[in-house]
Amino acid sequence: MxxxxxxxxxxxxxxxxxxxxxxxxxxxxxxxxxxxxxxxxxxxxxxxxxxxxxxxxxxxxxxxxxxxxxxxxxxxxxxxxxxxxxxxxxxxxxxxxxxxxxxxxxxxxxxxxxxxxxxxxxxxxxxxxxxxxxxxxxxxxxxxxxxxxxxxxxxxxxxxxxxxxxxxxxxxxxxxxxxxxxxxxxxxxxxxxxxxxxxxxxxxxxxxxxxxxxxxxxxxxxxxxxxxxxxxxxxxxxDESALVDVRSERAGGFFLRDVEPGERVRAGQTLGQVLDAGDAHVKEMLAAPIDGRVFFCHVDPLINQYTIAFKIAAETTWSHAE
Missing domain, CATH: 3.40.630.10 (Zn peptidases)
Structure with missing residues (x-):
């Protein structure tokens, strides 16, 4: 026992x-x-x-x-x-x-x-x-x-x-x-x-x-x-190296996300937004660079500049073990 x-x-x-x-x-x-x-x-x-x-x-x-x-x-x-x-x-x-x-x-x-x-x-x-x-x-x-x-x-x-x-x-x-x-x-x-x-x-x-x-x-x-x-x-x-990072390249601020892990996204689709901490205007729209599925999402309500907000698993990288 x-x-x-x-x-x-x-x-x-x-x-x-x-x-x-x-x-x-x-x-x-x-x-x-x-x-x-x-x-x-x-x-x-x-x-x-x-x-x-x-x-x-x-x-x-x-x-x-x-x-x-x-x-x-x-x-x-x-x-x-x-x-x-x-x-x-x-x-x-x-x-x-x-x-x-x-x-x-x-x-x-x-x-x-x-x-x-x-x-x-x-x-x-x-x-x-x-x-x-x-x-x-x-x-x-x-x-x-x-x-x-x-x-x-x-x-x-x-x-x-x-x-x-x-x-x-x-x-x-x-x-x-x-x-x-x-x-x-x-x-x-x-x-x-x-x-x-x-x-x-x-x-x-x-x-x-x-x-x-x-x-x-x-x-x-x-x-x-x-x-x-x-x-x-x-x-x-x-491979981990095949995951595509989406960063808040331009600025930090409030972070709002529109997708969840596992969701299928298309290139150009909006994934989230970075808002100004003073007047809440949109400082940056974060978009999917490729077709794929969301593998990782930042969740904190604030995000710093250059932080990884999402990781995307590209459709072209998908394969099953033999």
Missing amino acids: MRKVNLFTLDTPYREPLTVLGYEFGRQDAEKCVAIVGSMRGNEVEQTYVCADLVRRLAVLEEKGAMDPGKRVLVVPSVNAFSMNISERFWPVDKTDINRMFPGYDLGETTQRIADGLFSAVQGYAYGVQLCSFYLPGDFQPHVRVTDAGPISQESLRMADAFGFPYVVAKKPSSFDTTTLNYNWQVWDTHAFSVFVRDMGSLSTHNATEVEDCILRFLDDRGVVRFTLPGGFRSTHL
């Missing part, structure tokens, strides 16, 4: 110790099959909820005998409850990002030690799923992303279809990607998948359920759970 385990505890200089909890399914001596990690940042509320509700759903499946006890599953809903409790995105003492500290260092700074504690707990699993957020605040078309870390990534891209997300995105790593959990999982031979929910900082149980269903489809494909979940998409594969 499900076990609630203390993965590690870390003393902090200004508050009570940070304790990171996980929920295990399967026998304690079972092979390490899937590790699922939720929020590392304080505003990743939806990511935490997805993992917490997934724990509930897996517990029900386990009680019904619909999980393979010979395959161990670990779910870690939150790694940074400290920041979430005080509404800070990053570690509040020094503003560092835990997901830029892997594989960690047990004698380093606080966030390096947190990364080390987490990586020690999730290392050695065959598959790793991380609930992520983007560096820009906004709404996404839900998708699963694989960062290119070598030959293992190509196999992971083929496996990613099992989630049933609308999109599977391949990402070429930048320099900072080498210090993320996803990349380091792959270096240590774990198939790693970054799952992006629709939004960040808010909570939609409908959106969360869609993402949970996709993760359960993947667990079914890997033989962890024994049931068939209807629905899902035949995933479209695209």
Whole structure:
């Protein structure tokens, strides 16, 4: 039966110790099959909820005998409850990002030690799923992303279809990607998948359920759970570099958007407007440069000049994995 385990505890200089909890399914001596990690940042509320509700759903499946006890599953809903409790995105003492500290260092700074504690707990699993957020605040078309870390990534891209997300995105790593959990999982031979929910900082149980269903489809494909979940998409594969950015090139101000993620748009169609903060006149109309679907939308009511307001997946880039 499900076990609630203390993965590690870390003393902090200004508050009570940070304790990171996980929920295990399967026998304690079972092979390490899937590790699922939720929020590392304080505003990743939806990511935490997805993992917490997934724990509930897996517990029900386990009680019904619909999980393979010979395959161990670990779910870690939150790694940074400290920041979430005080509404800070990053570690509040020094503003560092835990997901830029892997594989960690047990004698380093606080966030390096947190990364080390987490990586020690999730290392050695065959598959790793991380609930992520983007560096820009906004709404996404839900998708699963694989960062290119070598030959293992190509196999992971083929496996990613099992989630049933609308999109599977391949990402070429930048320099900072080498210090993320996803990349380091792959270096240590774990198939790693970054799952992006629709939004960040808010909570939609409908959106969360869609993402949970996709993760359960993947667990079914890997033989962890024994049931068939209807629905899902035949995933479209695209490279992150193929997404077309639409920026507020001329000015900042109030931001009004006319489209949502997933909407089909035509070249020249109005996507949103930037209004003057003094008299609300229109300073810039943002239009689709190509035919495609909206992949990402800026959501804050204010926008700065040169900020990415939308990302469009071009129709000509759409293809399905063979």
